[in-house]
Amino acid sequence: MNISLSKRAIGLGLGAMLTCQFAAAADGIGGAGSSAAAPVYRTWAQEYRKAGGEALEYDPVGSGAGLARIKQRQTDFGAVDVMVPRNELARDGLVMFPTAVSAIVPVVNLRKGGAPLKLSGEVLARIFLGEITAWNAPEIAALNPGLSLPNEPIRVVCRSDVSGTTHHFSDYLSKVSPAWKARFGVVGRPAWPAGFIAVKGSSEVSRAVRSTQGAIGYIDYGYVVEDALTPVQLAAANGRYVGASPASFRNAVVSSRWFTHGDFSDSLTQMPGEGAWPITMGTYAVVPKVAGEPERAARTLRFFLWAYDHGDALARQARFSPLPEKVQASAFRELSSVIGRNGEPIGLNALVR
Structure with missing residues (x-):
């Protein structure tokens, strides 16, 4: 499949996926980490419930503690504000993707x-x-x-x-x-x-x-x-x-490799664009690459796919800048790599359903 799916195509797939799967999931979603990202997750959790999704319990313990929890598989996802090195992600069996720009x-x-x-x-x-x-x-x-x-x-x-x-x-x-x-x-x-x-x-x-x-x-x-x-x-x-405003954060993003190349590993501070806020940053989610509990992993990925699909509306409510589409495409590639213990393509299934 072409992983760089258009937003519209993803939205069509999500509509059918959410309709048939919301009712089947009895448990909620747990996340922990960045206290800076807590306002974003509060807004997302409220709107996701209104849309029929599972409840999200988010614990703003800080990026370091959130990363430690997901490494120990004590939460469904960790939330961090700093890119984890690729070799560390591989060592700990984790996948990382951006969620928002603040x-x-x-x-x-x-x-x-x-x-x-x-x-x-x-x-x-x-x-x-x-x-x-x-x-x-x-x-x-x-x-x-x-x-x-x-x-x-x-x-x-x-x-x-x-x-x-x-x-x-x-x-x-x-x-x-x-x-x-x-x-x-x-x-x-x-x-x-x-x-x-x-x-x-x-x-x-x-x-x-x-x-x-x-x-x-x-x-x-x-x-x-x-x-x-x-x-x-x-x-x-x-x-x-x-x-500081979502508009000045976006001015920083459009001056960066996030916008031009979909590369979300670069810093967003001190970007040269006109009106760019100088301390702009991305925030990220981290999940296991091999899911010990496939249904819990699927619920978590559905939540983030829903958030991507509703990015513009959620941005207005949570006061952040949505991800550029090239960055979303990069995030989809990371999400699609999540598998179950027996190799079942949990992430890929979530993307194409």
């Missing part, structure tokens, strides 16, 4: 007047290096002429756990700050400076920022909207300032 957004709790706070990548890095410690520092004031900045200490909120969110944040900072790159590089948990407020998970970052005057943190865009957080504007790769 972004990391710096957020503040700051008494100020006027326009949104603007930060360059270099100034943002110096804040998270512990080098700029006051909100009325000259480096910040120079980027925000006319903005009334308080004479208050900066209270930095960071992640204490190994985090895909932190990985992408540090990937961006490594591209814009030689000092950050030399000290930390691209990591899921830096050795943060003393005095930072370190918390576990995106929901705790949101809570800490909201409850701490003078705070700055970094978090997935879904939480910015859900919790009414105050985002900053960032200088894009071309030097112009841009706000």
Whole structure:
């Protein structure tokens, strides 16, 4: 078969598949991992149930813990924000595919007047290096002429756990700050400076920022909207300032190999396109390549195929950017490789039914 099936063809197959199989599945679907992706899975779970699908129980334990659970076959799928190396996937008998495009957004709790706070990548890095410690520092004031900045200490909120969110944040900072790159590089948990407020998970970052005057943190865009957080504007790769939105995430995607080649292994940070949000990221699902329980595996794959088929509508509700069609085609190839213990083509059957 031609794996690069059109969206319309997939949709026709899914209609018949969902009609005959929803009623037959008695159990739900379990997933665990990325806390950044939790808003996406909450929206998908609600809409999938409305469409007659199984219930999804998603545990936002973080990308590292989610990957550990799927390696131990303790959940139906793991959700991670960082590509797992191919050799590691092969060693652990796993298949990985992208599910959505979102972004990391710096957020503040700051008494100020006027326009949104603007930060360059270099100034943002110096804040998270512990080098700029006051909100009325000259480096910040120079980027925000006319903005009334308080004479208050900066209270930095960071992640204490190994985090895909932190990985992408540090990937961006490594591209814009030689000092950050030399000290930390691209990591899921830096050795943060003393005095930072370190918390576990995106929901705790949101809570800490909201409850701490003078705070700055970094978090997935879904939480910015859900919790009414105050985002900053960032200088894009071309030097112009841009706000975080699904449109600016898509501008980043169309400038990348995700869009041109369907290659979802590349980073989406600091893309050169006009209006591209500089800390855009993909999020991924991981499932066993050989399913120990074929029906559970089939239920899980049906869920993701449904999400792909309804990508545009779901994007509007969950505030993320849908996957480009070339990336979906690459994802279909990965899904089609899932088999049962006796070699039955579980993934391929899900695609063509």
